[in-house]
Amino acid sequence: MTFTLPYKIPYKINSSFKRKVAYFSMEFAIDQPLKIYSGGLGFLSGSHMRSAYELGQNMIGIGILWKYGYYDQVRRGDKTMDVLFQEKLYSFLEETGITFEIEINEHPVKVKVMYLHPDTFGTAPIFLLSTDLPENDYLAQTTCHHLYDSNVATRIAQYILLGHGGAKLLDILGWKPQTYHMNEAHALPAAFYLYDKYKKKRREVQKRLVFTTHTPEQAGNEVHEFSMLYKMGFFNGLSEKEAREVSKVSNDHFSHTVVALQLAGIANGVSKKHGEVSREMWSPYTNICPIIHITNAQNERYWSDKELYKAAASGDMDALRERKAVMKEAFYKVVADQAGKLFDPDVLTIVWARRFAAYKRADLITTDYERFLELVNRKDKPVQIVWAGKPYPQDYAAVGVFNNLVLMNKAIPRSSSLVGYELALSKLCKMGADVWLNNPRVPREASGTSGMTAAMNGAINFSTQDGWMLEFGKHKENSFLIPLCDEHAPVHEQDHQDWAHMMDMLENEIVPMYYDQPDKWNKMVVSSMQQVLEYFESSRMATEYYEKMYLPAH
Numbered sequence: 001m002t003f004t005l006p007y008k009i010p011y012k013i014n015s016s017f018k019r020k021v022a023y024f025s026m027e028f029a030i031d032q033p034l035k036i037y038s039g040g041l042g043f044l045s046g047s048h049m050r051s052a053y054e055l056g057q058n059m060i061g062i063g064i065l066w067k068y069g070y071y072d073q074v075r076r077g078d079k080t081m082d083v084l085f086q087e088k089l090y091s092f093l094e095e096t097g098i099t100f101e102i103e104i105n106e107h108p109v110k111v112k113v114m115y116l117h118p119d120t121f122g123t124a125p126i127f128l129l130s131t132d133l134p135e136n137d138y139l140a141q142t143t144c145h146h147l148y149d150s151n152v153a154t155r156i157a158q159y160i161l162l163g164h165g166g167a168k169l170l171d172i173l174g175w176k177p178q179t180y181h182m183n184e185a186h187a188l189p190a191a192f193y194l195y196d197k198y199k200k201k202r203r204e205v206q207k208r209l210v211f212t213t214h215t216p217e218q219a220g221n222e223v224h225e226f227s228m229l230y231k232m233g234f235f236n237g238l239s240e241k242e243a244r245e246v247s248k249v250s251n252d253h254f255s256h257t258v259v260a261l262q263l264a265g266i267a268n269g270v271s272k273k274h275g276e277v278s279r280e281m282w283s284p285y286t287n288i289c290p291i292i293h294i295t296n297a298q299n300e301r302y303w304s305d306k307e308l309y310k311a312a313a314s315g316d317m318d319a320l321r322e323r324k325a326v327m328k329e330a331f332y333k334v335v336a337d338q339a340g341k342l343f344d345p346d347v348l349t350i351v352w353a354r355r356f357a358a359y360k361r362a363d364l365i366t367t368d369y370e371r372f373l374e375l376v377n378r379k380d381k382p383v384q385i386v387w388a389g390k391p392y393p394q395d396y397a398a399v400g401v402f403n404n405l406v407l408m409n410k411a412i413p414r415s416s417s418l419v420g421y422e423l424a425l426s427k428l429c430k431m432g433a434d435v436w437l438n439n440p441r442v443p444r445e446a447s448g449t450s451g452m453t454a455a456m457n458g459a460i461n462f463s464t465q466d467g468w469m470l471e472f473g474k475h476k477e478n479s480f481l482i483p484l485c486d487e488h489a490p491v492h493e494q495d496h497q498d499w500a501h502m503m504d505m506l507e508n509e510i511v512p513m514y515y516d517q518p519d520k521w522n523k524m525v526v527s528s529m530q531q532v533l534e535y536f537e538s539s540r541m542a543t544e545y546y547e548k549m550y551l552p553a554h
Helices: 040-055 138-144 152-173 189-197 202-208 226-232 240-247 256-263 272-282 306-314 317-339 369-377 396-409 423-432 450-455 491-516 518-535 538-553
Strands: 021-024 059-064 072-075 081-084 094-104 107-116 126-130 179-183 209-212 223-225 253-255 266-269 291-293 348-353 383-388 415-418 435-438 460-463 479-481
Touching: 021 040, 021 152, 040 059, 040 179, 040 423, 040 538, 059 152, 081 396, 094 152, 107 138, 107 152, 126 152, 138 152, 152 189, 152 226, 179 189, 179 538, 189 202, 189 209, 189 240, 189 256, 202 209, 202 256, 209 256, 223 226, 226 240, 226 253, 240 256, 253 256, 256 272, 266 272, 266 538, 272 291, 306 317, 306 518, 317 415, 317 423, 317 518, 348 423, 348 491, 369 383, 369 491, 383 396, 383 423, 396 415, 423 450, 435 450, 450 460, 450 518, 460 491, 460 518, 479 491, 491 518
Parallel strands: 021 059, 021 179, 059 126, 179 209, 209 266, 266 291, 348 383, 348 435, 383 415, 435 460, 460 479
Antiparallel strands: 072 081, 094 107, 107 126, 223 253
C-alpha cells in the first residue's frame, strides 16, 4: 500500500456521522490475532470500532502497538498460572512510512506508525504507535513493550506516547478531528498538546475534548506526583506555572481523572448507575465538566451466534436446544484439552469468566466448600462449572485466587479452570455457558459487558444488581438477579449475604428450572437473547456517543 497524505477514511461516511472524531484508547480488542488488549476496556473499544465501521462513522482510533501485548497466560507444571511475555508479530498491519519525534523524560523518542485497514477486521481505521525502533535507546524502546507496565515511570511514558504522540500524528496525517475522545484518562497529555496548539485557550480544548471514565471509586483512579509528571514531559513543554494553572494543581497530588474532567467539555460514565455514582463521587471538585452516562454495549455481528438466533426467531425450541448443545460441545473440547475432563452437554453449565480482581469475587461460590461439592457432585440434576480470566500479573492476591481454584478443581470432575482468556476463549466460554455467573460486590462494577455477549450466545445471566444489569435484568424473565445485600454492612457480611442468596437461588430456583421446566428455561433464553439486542448492541452506543458527546461538546 502507498500511504498518502492527507489521510482520508477509505469508506463512505454516513451523513449522520460526518463529524470527525479521534478515539484514543490504551487497548483495542479487535480480533484474536491482534493482542493489544487486556480486558473490558479493550473489549468495549473493539466493539465501538466495529460499530463505527458498520455505521459509516467519520472516526479513527489511536492506540499503541504493544510488542509483548498484555501477557500470555500459560501454566506451570502443577497447572497453576504463569506469565509469559512473547513477542507479537502482525503481518496484516500496514506500514504508513510515518515516523516522528516526541520528547519523553527530556529525551527525544522516535515514533513509528502502523495502520489497521478497515477491511482487515471490519473496524474504523486504527493507527498504532510504536517506539520499538533501533534509533531509540533501550529505555525508549520499552515504552511500548508491555500494556499497563508495572513501572510507574514507564506507564507515564506510555500515556505521553498515546496522548501527545497521538495528537501529533493527527496533525501529520492532516486529519483534523473536531472531537478528541479519551477512553479513560490515559491519553490526557493530548489535552496539553491541544492547549498549546490552540494558543493556550482553555475553552478551545474543552470544545474539542470528551472523556469516558470507567472506575466507580476514587481509589481506583490514577494519582501521580505532579513533579514526576512535569519532569517526564507530561505537559508538552508548558512551564511548571502554566501546567499547574491549566490542571489546577497546587500541590504534588495529580489526579488524572479530575484533570480530565476539568479539561473536557463533557464526560460520561458507562452505565446509568455509574453516571450517578460518578456525579456524586466527583461533586466535591470544582470546575469539572458535566457527567452524563452512555451505557456500554457489545457488537452483535462479532459476538452473537447466528444459528442460535435463527432458531430463536423461528420459535423452534428443538433447534434451539440442538444448536446450544453443539456450541457447548465446542467449548468442552477446550475444557478437555486443558483439564482432561469430559463435560456433558446435557448438564447445566455455569461459567465465571472475566478479569480476576478482588471485588469481582471469583471464588464466592466456593465459600462453603462442602456445600459447593454437594452442588457439583450430585447424582441427579448435576452442575458443571468453569472459571477463566486473567488477573493483573502484579495483583498477587488475584493470582492467588486463580491458583487456589486451579488446585481445588483438580479433584473435582465437573469443575475446571482455564487459562488464556482472550477474545477466542471468551466467545467459547459464552457459547458453552447455560448460566453466566457475575457476582461483583455492589456498587463496584461500573458497567460489566461480558454478560451482554453471554446473552447473545444463549446464556442466562445470574448476577448481583450492579452496572448494566440494573438496566437489563428482569428476574426470571431474562436473568436471575441476586437480591441486594446491606451495602452498609461490613464487607465480609456483604459477601456472606450475597453467597447465601446465590446458593439458595441455585439450589432452589435455577437448577430445578433447568431440569424440570425446560420450556420455561428456553423461554428465558429467548427473552434474554432478544432483549439484549434492543439496547445493548454497540450500534446504539456508537450512535449515542455522536448524539450526546461529540455534537454537544462542539
